[in-house]
Amino acid sequence: MKKWVYVVLVLVFCGLVLKACLHRDYPETMQAQTNIKSDVEMVVFPPAQKTVTINGVDYLQSQAPIGKFGGEIHSSTIGEGPKTFNPFNSKDNISSLMSEVMYDGLLSTDAETGEPIPKLAKSFEIIGNDYIIHLRKGIRWSDGKEITADDVLFTWQNIIFDGFGNTSTRDSLVIDGQLPTVEKIDKYTVKFSTIKPFAPFIRMLSTPIAPKHVFAPAVKKGKDYFYTFLSTNSDPKTFVTSGAFKLKEYVPAQRVVFERNPNYYMINKNNEKLPYLNRLVYFIVADLNNEVLKFEGGELDVINLQGANVARFKEREAHSDYKIYNLGPSTGTMFLTMNLNDRKNNEGKYYVNPIKQKWFRDLNFRLACDYAIDRKNMVLNIANGLGEPLYTAESLNSIFLNKKLQPYPKDLNKAREYLIKSGFYWDKKGHLRDKDGNHVEFDLYTNAGNTEREAIGVMVKQDLEDLGMKVNFKPIEFNTLVNKLVNTLDWDMVIMGLTGSPLEPNGGKNVWLSDGTLYMFNQRLEGDEKSPRFDWENEIDEIYIKGALATSFEERKKYYDEYQRIAYEQKPFIYIYSPIIITAIRTKFKNIFPSGLTGITYNLEEIYIDGEDK
Amino acid sequence: MQVFLYILKRILQSIPLLIIVSLISFFIIRLSPVDPLAELKLNPSVSKETLQKETERLGLDKPIIVQYGKWAKSFVKGDLGITSNGEQVSTKLKERIPNTLLLAVVVIFMTWIVGVPLGVIAALKWKSPVDRILTVLTSIGMAIPSFFFAVLLLLFAVKTGWFPVGGLTSSNFAEMSLGGKIWDIAHHLVLPVTVLFTISLAGLQRQMRANLLDVLDSDYVKFAKAKGLSEFKVVYKHALRNAINPMITLLGFEFAGLLSGAALTEYVFQYPGLGRLILEAVLRSDINLVMASLMMGAIMLIAGNLIADILLIITDPRIRVKGGVS
Numbered sequence: 001m002k003k004w005v006y007v008v009l010v011l012v013f014c015g016l017v018l019k020a021c022l023h024r025d026y027p028e029t030m031q032a033q034t035n036i037k038s039d040v041e042m043v044v045f046p047p048a049q050k051t052v053t054i055n056g057v058d059y060l061q062s063q064a065p066i067g068k069f070g071g072e073i074h075s076s077t078i079g080e081g082p083k084t085f086n087p088f089n090s091k092d093n094i095s096s097l098m099s100e101v102m103y104d105g106l107l108s109t110d111a112e113t114g115e116p117i118p119k120l121a122k123s124f125e126i127i128g129n130d131y132i133i134h135l136r137k138g139i140r141w142s143d144g145k146e147i148t149a150d151d152v153l154f155t156w157q158n159i160i161f162d163g164f165g166n167t168s169t170r171d172s173l174v175i176d177g178q179l180p181t182v183e184k185i186d187k188y189t190v191k192f193s194t195i196k197p198f199a200p201f202i203r204m205l206s207t208p209i210a211p212k213h214v215f216a217p218a219v220k221k222g223k224d225y226f227y228t229f230l231s232t233n234s235d236p237k238t239f240v241t242s243g244a245f246k247l248k249e250y251v252p253a254q255r256v257v258f259e260r261n262p263n264y265y266m267i268n269k270n271n272e273k274l275p276y277l278n279r280l281v282y283f284i285v286a287d288l289n290n291e292v293l294k295f296e297g298g299e300l301d302v303i304n305l306q307g308a309n310v311a312r313f314k315e316r317e318a319h320s321d322y323k324i325y326n327l328g329p330s331t332g333t334m335f336l337t338m339n340l341n342d343r344k345n346n347e348g349k350y351y352v353n354p355i356k357q358k359w360f361r362d363l364n365f366r367l368a369c370d371y372a373i374d375r376k377n378m379v380l381n382i383a384n385g386l387g388e389p390l391y392t393a394e395s396l397n398s399i400f401l402n403k404k405l406q407p408y409p410k411d412l413n414k415a416r417e418y419l420i421k422s423g424f425y426w427d428k429k430g431h432l433r434d435k436d437g438n439h440v441e442f443d444l445y446t447n448a449g450n451t452e453r454e455a456i457g458v459m460v461k462q463d464l465e466d467l468g469m470k471v472n473f474k475p476i477e478f479n480t481l482v483n484k485l486v487n488t489l490d491w492d493m494v495i496m497g498l499t500g501s502p503l504e505p506n507g508g509k510n511v512w513l514s515d516g517t518l519y520m521f522n523q524r525l526e527g528d529e530k531s532p533r534f535d536w537e538n539e540i541d542e543i544y545i546k547g548a549l550a551t552s553f554e555e556r557k558k559y560y561d562e563y564q565r566i567a568y569e570q571k572p573f574i575y576i577y578s579p580i581i582i583t584a585i586r587t588k589f590k591n592i593f594p595s596g597l598t599g600i601t602y603n604l605e606e607i608y609i610d611g612e613d614k
Numbered sequence: 615m616q617v618f619l620y621i622l623k624r625i626l627q628s629i630p631l632l633i634i635v636s637l638i639s640f641f642i643i644r645l646s647p648v649d650p651l652a653e654l655k656l657n658p659s660v661s662k663e664t665l666q667k668e669t670e671r672l673g674l675d676k677p678i679i680v681q682y683g684k685w686a687k688s689f690v691k692g693d694l695g696i697t698s699n700g701e702q703v704s705t706k707l708k709e710r711i712p713n714t715l716l717l718a719v720v721v722i723f724m725t726w727i728v729g730v731p732l733g734v735i736a737a738l739k740w741k742s743p744v745d746r747i748l749t750v751l752t753s754i755g756m757a758i759p760s761f762f763f764a765v766l767l768l769l770f771a772v773k774t775g776w777f778p779v780g781g782l783t784s785s786n787f788a789e790m791s792l793g794g795k796i797w798d799i800a801h802h803l804v805l806p807v808t809v810l811f812t813i814s815l816a817g818l819q820r821q822m823r824a825n826l827l828d829v830l831d832s833d834y835v836k837f838a839k840a841k842g843l844s845e846f847k848v849v850y851k852h853a854l855r856n857a858i859n860p861m862i863t864l865l866g867f868e869f870a871g872l873l874s875g876a877a878l879t880e881y882v883f884q885y886p887g888l889g890r891l892i893l894e895a896v897l898r899s900d901i902n903l904v905m906a907s908l909m910m911g912a913i914m915l916i917a918g919n920l921i922a923d924i925l926l927i928i929t930d931p932r933i934r935v936k937g938g939v940s
Binding site: 016072074079080091092166167168171172227228231232233248249251252253254255257281283284285286290293294296297298299478479482483485486496498510517518 | 705894
């Protein structure tokens with residue numbers, strides 16, 4: 001009798017193990033291929049969306065193929081989930097993403113060209129410094145109230161210009177100490193005026209528009225109350241939205257569920273109201289590994305893949321129900337930068353050791369470091385080939401990229417020439433010494449825990465030690481590093497990453513204006529704003545301001561080409577590479593037009609499900 | 615009456631303890647180089663003015679001792695403050711406590727229902743094959759790191775598709791019938807409960823076995839046997855009652871431990887419990903949230919011990935007679 005029990009137990013155990021191991025064996029076709037060609041150029045985008053008037057309502061008509069209604073899409077966000085659903089309070093990407101789903105802006109971005117196109121607005125005109133916005137007639141909020149110029153006026157005047165919530169949008173619009181003005185012409189027309197021509201303003205018009213009848217009471221109660229308005233504790237029923245979806249349910253640490261907005265103003269070619277999908281679910285997952293497991297388990301429909309996972313998923317793609325798209329280089333940049341600071345802190349001590357200052361402030365030294373770095377090798381070994389070597393300040397998918405700036409390979413001889421020019425020499429042991437005989441030794445920091453940056457650090461260290469420098473590579477905790485970068489400024493060299501915008505270089509003004517909050521390589525704290533600058537720092541300052549004030553794209557491009565050239569020559573940042581975005585999405589989703597500028601699910605209202613399971 | 619006095623005394627005793635715990639935790643968090651605004655500072659689109667406003671809103675521009683005073687004052691008043699995202703800490707905790715409590719209660723219930731009888735069986739069948747097999751199984755249970763076991767089970771869920779990959783409810787939970795909801799939660803609970811159950815079962819079973827063996831070896835049990843009492847009466851009426859006392863003390867600790875100790879398992883299974891919340895709060899240095907959860911942990915521990923002691927008074931007449939002080 002007892003034996004029986006053992007036999008059954010063992011059998012059950014074996015059965016479970018087998019079931020877990022068994023999955024169809026696919027032939028290993030070839031060595032994992034990570035060199036996936038970009039798919040973005042081959043995408044055929046549908047014709048531009050049109051405005052169609054039916055019964056006095058100005059609908060936006062999608063020109064994408066007609067699809068079927070129903071179904072849902074499951075996506076995910078990594079981290080803690082949204083921190084607020086109020087589009088004007090969001091300070092992180094996830095919160096912004098959630099509010100963008102619900103609140104449309106006046107304009108949006110063409111996925112193919114990056115041009116601003118009308119969204120909530122019917123059309124727009126730019127006459128000198130005036131931006132005249134014509135609104136759609138008869139379109140409605142999700143609660144049935146009409147969307148009018150009053151909402152636009154309220155959003156810009158009473159929320160943004162009056163400094164409610166996250167004031168970054170407002171702060172970036174201050175020109176010569178003055179804000180743009182906004183006025184209502186009639187029920188469906190609004191006019192914005194800037195003091196001077198200010199090109200980045202047009203992109204700002206994609207800022208969400210708030211329903212006045214919902215937000216006005218909150219604004220009346222003051223800024224402190226506004227900060228908690230539409231927080232994650234709010235009842236989903238109180239949300240009144242203009243976007244394709246509206247909040248249905250937020251389950252903390254698990255998911256955010258959006259449902260179709262029945263009053264959405266976009267229609268398909270059959271004049272049926274979009275979106276096709278009934279629901280949009282974002283799962284909140286804690287880390288990358290869990291996200292991958294959820295995708296493999298079929299709980300997610302779309303995922304961004306990284307590193308070794310790309311090869312693994314690519315191998316199985318042919319036998320699977322998903323397709324992998326390469327969206328090209330992201331706006332993320334990895335770079336190495338040195339501390340060019342030559343000032344003293346409040347206690348009268350130099351932020352950077354004066355001996356080291358001489359090296360870092362020496363262009364030849366920076367160029368030597370630049371030539372010593374093997375970017376291709378890093379892309380291959382760290383990013384599994386899923387990256388593009390980077391030499392410019394604008395990211396590779398930017399419409400302002402200066403294509404004249406040529407890439408170049410690692411060249412130790414050139415690097416040595418530059419060093420010799422500045423009087424550096426090598427002693428008998430091969431150590432690099434400056435002209436005063438000091439051994440070149442410094443600390444290289446990055447944030448611990450970011451395996452990619454740590455790997456870059458190790459390779460940079462090796463590359464620089466080829467030149468006889470001594471590099472002490474120290475990954476430190478993220479917060480400590482940020483504190484060093486923005487407060488105590490006691491660092492020599494650091495590996496960091498930043499993300500920018502492919503459409504608007506002016507978003508980087510905190511990084512490039514010499515009094516910016518993220519002017520890492522020569523950060524000026526309060527009291528140091530007037531300190532002397534390099535000529536090229538002044539030049540970039542000037543160009544950056546001019547670039548924002550110029551109006552035509554061509555004129556702006558000239559300025560931004562120039563700033564990229566200066567950065568390319570002066571090397572305040574030594575750029576290393578940009579990761580490539582790889583996204584997998586189930587094949588049952590149709591109307592997918594991936595774009596290097598806007599991603600893959602930017603046209604949520606047009607996406608539909610065609611396939612057996614719904 | 616005596617019991618009430620005893621409880622009151624214990625509660626008063628715990629007040630200085632709580633103050634010390636809060637002081638230590640507050641200063642350690644604030645002195646650590648974690649900057650709650652680090653992420654914002656590295657975001658190129660966030661302006662200087664916004665950063666300045668955030669610093670003032672979170673009170674980071676004041677000395678630590680002032681910050682502590684402010685926190686302690688509102689804590690005593692029962693106001694836990696707001697998180698760095700502007701949400702009420704109390705609502706945040708309220709969202710998570712039921713989930714963690716559910717997990718903890720299920721696990722404790724199952725381990726006791728299974729662990730205690732297994733321990734008794736092992737002790738009674740000492741050195742028999744049954745005892746040996748149980749020893750092997752529990753050793754395995756104790757040896758597997760919970761984190762590793764959780765990951766294994768998660769992989770199992772992905773490969774077989776029998777269980778959901780983490781979480782507590784399905785995405786269409788809101789539309790389910792009551793029965794469906796219960797089934798859905800049970801389905802999601804299987805794997806995390808399995809992990810925690812395996813780990814704590816081993817400890818409990820070993821403890822029970824050792825206690826009972828000790829008691830069975832004592833003189834009064836031998837005397838009872840010699841007197842001719844039936845085996846059943848000796849074991850279940852006399853030996854077991856004495857052997858169970860240390861287990862009750864254990865229960866008090868286990869209750870407090872499970873609330874915070876399941877953090878790793880919660881993290882792997884994406885379980886929306888307290889553990890994950892606290893972990894994220896610590897990483898962000900969200901002082902009010904961290905403090906609230908630490909204080910809650912301390913209070914839970916004190917309460918758990920108190921409950922255990924009260925249970926002991928009920929089960930053990932000796933303590934009652936001595937005047938209720940342990």
